[in-house]
Amino acid sequence: MGSTSAGSGSADAPDGPGIPEATVSRLPLYHRALLALSRAGTRKVSSEQLAEMAGVNAAKVRKDLSYFGSYGTRGVGYEVDQLLEEIRNDLGLGRAWRCVLVGVGNLGSALISFAGFRERGFDVVAAVDVDPDRVGRTIAGVEVFHQDELGAVVADTDAAIGILTTPPEAAQQVADALVQAGVRAILSFAPTVIEVPDGVVVRHVDVASELEILAFHEGRRISPLGSAG
């Protein structure tokens, strides 16, 4: 997951023989849990507790963490701040990540205003749109430029991540422009497939698909099917 993923799913990652993708997708859960523990002043945590907080099981926690080395103490557990630091480093959260958002509609605006990003180290440093009514505005301190200037905006801000919140028809050409501008990580909310060159990572968030998956399960509950045709 892709995913999945959240509904998620992603293109090939250029990581060679490194960390399993399933493990990578759980690192943010561990990170979040450790952050809460650290803020609460907790010093030690067992794989069992961490698993509970992350909503997975303890064996998975230990296996996942083992890919990064041995950070625990047998008979004791993990030192919260040390493990947090390790995962922060693995996730590359020691720095602030600059993001450019493309498509300032309802969702795009909401994402710009969403404080949770900055807290976690992701700064939306600029936005672009094609609509002249939106260009020139400032949303939550983020200036909106014209989409034609995307290349210059990426270059000026040195953004590493593109957030794609356009309608699906525009998504591919925006992705092309982002890649052209040097962006190699894209988070797309557009419900369409995006083709990118090797080395560029795309992750998808598709809310309607998530609802459809829920509907699938809900529909099964009501009429279990089993035989048809």
Place this chain on the structure above:
Amino acid sequence: MGSTSAGSGSADAPDGPGIPEATVSRLPLYHRALLALSRAGTRKVSSEQLAEMAGVNAAKVRKDLSYFGSYGTRGVGYEVDQLLEEIRNDLGLGRAWRCVLVGVGNLGSALISFAGFRERGFDVVAAVDVDPDRVGRTIAGVEVFHQDELGAVVADTDAAIGILTTPPEAAQQVADALVQAGVRAILSFAPTVIEVPDGVVVRHVDVASELEILAFHEGRRISPLGSAG
């Protein structure tokens, strides 16, 4: 899952020995592709073409579809409208799904206003919030009630799906209230683990986690690591 996922992930599904979860998560992709083909007037499609449109490979398409029976013709391909109808039924999209949204902040408001839901058969029929300033308002035709009335709102609207867009601190108690009210499918945007009884399906959309996963890959590109400590 990749993404997902983008970031996704879900609780146990109550489906018995039915369709693999990985297959279920791809049905919306096929649905979307088939819808586009149907609208374009295309009558037949091969697993190869469908795979291209859905961003997967052909073997996967054939295997996935085979769980639902034989809808293709050897040497020819699949009949677009017939397959579309089949997947519509499987996903339970023949009907409109009523959704209640909890938490009318930036994201919640944006989701209410997002027309894409209704197009795909998901109606947000009511919203609730704890903030007195928000209660009583109407957003894109959707009335906002007080969260204390959640049970009554669910009962009155007969909503089957809950959309959870509260801050993480409130997520668990809202989920409890939704379950209490009879909702058995929840789409949560809150970055926290949610516990629900067996039979209730939760899917998570966690945007910050998706960004962290992108950051992980991006960080690896720059400094491949390989040896530490």
Place this chain on the structure above:
DNA sequence: TGTTGTGAAATTGTTCACAGCC
């Protein structure tokens, strides 16, 4: 001929269970 449907193989991910260590 061209494409599906599907067993079998390969790969990836999860869980078990226990040796090793604090």
Place this chain on the structure above:
DNA sequence: GGCTGTGAACAATTTCACAACA
């Protein structure tokens, strides 16, 4: 005694490759 780290067993998923068949 308790908990990590991990090889081995198991399960899920993907991919291969080809027989079946319109």
